[in-house]
Amino acid sequence: MASEATTSTQGPVKIGTRKSVLARVQTDIVCKELRKAWPDRKYEIHAMSTMGDNNQTTALHEFNAKALWTHELEALLEKGDLDLIVHSLKDMPTQLPPSMSIGCIFPRENARDALVVKPTLPYKSLSQLPEGSVIGTSSVRRSAQLKRLYPALKFADVRGNVGTRLAKLDNPEGEYTALILAAAGLSRLGMSERITSYLDSASGGILHAVGQGALGIEIRSDDEDIKKLLSAVGCEWTTRACLAERSLMRTLEGGCSVPIGVETEWVRKKASLGTTVGTGVGVGAKPAAEYNKLSGIAATGRTGQDEDENEDSGSEFTENLIMRALVVSLDGQRHVEAEMQRRITSREEADEFGWDVARKLVDLGAESILHDINLNRKIIEEQGDA
Numbered sequence: 001m002a003s004e005a006t007t008s009t010q011g012p013v014k015i016g017t018r019k020s021v022l023a024r025v026q027t028d029i030v031c032k033e034l035r036k037a038w039p040d041r042k043y044e045i046h047a048m049s050t051m052g053d054n055n056q057t058t059a060l061h062e063f064n065a066k067a068l069w070t071h072e073l074e075a076l077l078e079k080g081d082l083d084l085i086v087h088s089l090k091d092m093p094t095q096l097p098p099s100m101s102i103g104c105i106f107p108r109e110n111a112r113d114a115l116v117v118k119p120t121l122p123y124k125s126l127s128q129l130p131e132g133s134v135i136g137t138s139s140v141r142r143s144a145q146l147k148r149l150y151p152a153l154k155f156a157d158v159r160g161n162v163g164t165r166l167a168k169l170d171n172p173e174g175e176y177t178a179l180i181l182a183a184a185g186l187s188r189l190g191m192s193e194r195i196t197s198y199l200d201s202a203s204g205g206i207l208h209a210v211g212q213g214a215l216g217i218e219i220r221s222d223d224e225d226i227k228k229l230l231s232a233v234g235c236e237w238t239t240r241a242c243l244a245e246r247s248l249m250r251t252l253e254g255g256c257s258v259p260i261g262v263e264t265e266w267v268r269k270k271a272s273l274g275t276t277v278g279t280g281v282g283v284g285a286k287p288a289a290e291y292n293k294l295s296g297i298a299a300t301g302r303t304g305q306d307e308d309e310n311e312d313s314g315s316e317f318t319e320n321l322i323m324r325a326l327v328v329s330l331d332g333q334r335h336v337e338a339e340m341q342r343r344i345t346s347r348e349e350a351d352e353f354g355w356d357v358a359r360k361l362v363d364l365g366a367e368s369i370l371h372d373i374n375l376n377r378k379i380i381e382e383q384g385d386a
């Protein structure tokens with residue numbers, strides 16, 4: 001028994017996560033993939049409640065919420081009490097502490113936002129909602145975009161995890177007509193049937209959050225053992241698309257989060273024919289499963305399935321990434337938007353692409369919108385506590 005089996009490379013992989021049901025489900029996805037790739041290792045899941053989870057009342061924007069959700073887990077990672085942390089990528093700050101990095105990103109679920117209308121009401125889309133309908137959302141990205149497109153709507157904060165929010169919506173006495181939630185969260189919780197309609201560029205112009213729908217794995221930057229384990233899982237398509245999105249946000253935010261909406265989509269063209277053989281994130285209002293297949297993301301990732309799909313990349317196919325991005329003022333009165341497409345063949349190119357889209361938004365006037373927002377509010381967060 002007292003062998004060398006205590007070296008870090010052979011010890012259990014200690015996986016950290018938050019305590020919410022969604023966080024647990026997402027962690028199970030990651031753990032399952034790791035087990036499949038490395039069946040001989042042992043895995044331990046440590047679900048911790050964080051300060052954010054414990055403080056349901058203080059208005060979110062009073063904290064630097066992103067840090068609030070991640071700091072406590074990061075401290076354990078740093079100490080070696082954890083080896084990796086499973087995050088919803090959109091909840092990860094774009095700048096990590098220097099000793100931490102993103103080990104990999106898992107295949108993206110449906111990245112879009114979803115409208116969830118109170119079950120007793122007949123409305124099927126945002127445009128059908130009567131004047132004065134109350135939308136429950138604590139996200140300024142969501143409310144600012146909706147104010148721009150649907151000025152007759154009203155907004156109210158809604159806190160708590162996804163289940164709590166839905167219960168507030170369903171309460172006959174409740175004030176909300178509808179909620180806006182990430183489709184990914186609902187889908188992972190097995191509650192896709194609650195989705196009334198999907199919101200995206202093709203169906204009205206609501207863009208989702210940077211990193212939405214993807215899982216980010218945070219590790220110690222110098223942990224070669226965990227890096228090796230992660231090299232067998234994750235999804236390079238999602239990783240590149242999300243790195244581009246994060247680069248966009250990092251370039252624009254200058255330290256604070258701002259209402260930035262984004263949508264990325266892979267377009268794979270057969271070079272000889274010039275025809276689009278697969279498109280990606282944000283195309284039409286497709287149900288989650290079909291959407292995921294369409295995205296070419298889950299299917300072409302290194303997830304063990306459909307690996308052959310990917311073999312055509314390289315010379316015969318070109319992979320272009322389309323990015324649509326928007327910055328909107330809090331009252332919805334001003335906005336700038338941009339769309340660019342570029343061939344992306346590496347993470348570095350993805351990063352540069354996000355930077356260039358940000359530059360384009362700045363050229364179009366994003367800076368004055370951002371300046372006003374930063375004057376008004378020191379910290380704007382989109383955090384809820386899913």
Ligand SMILES: NCc1[nH]cc(CCC(=O)O)c1CC(=O)O
Nearest residue numbers: 088181182185212213214384386
């Ligand atoms: N803001 C909290 C949060 N963080 C991640 C998700 C859902 C899963 C995801 O977007 O990856 C949610 C809930 C929501 O925004 O509806």
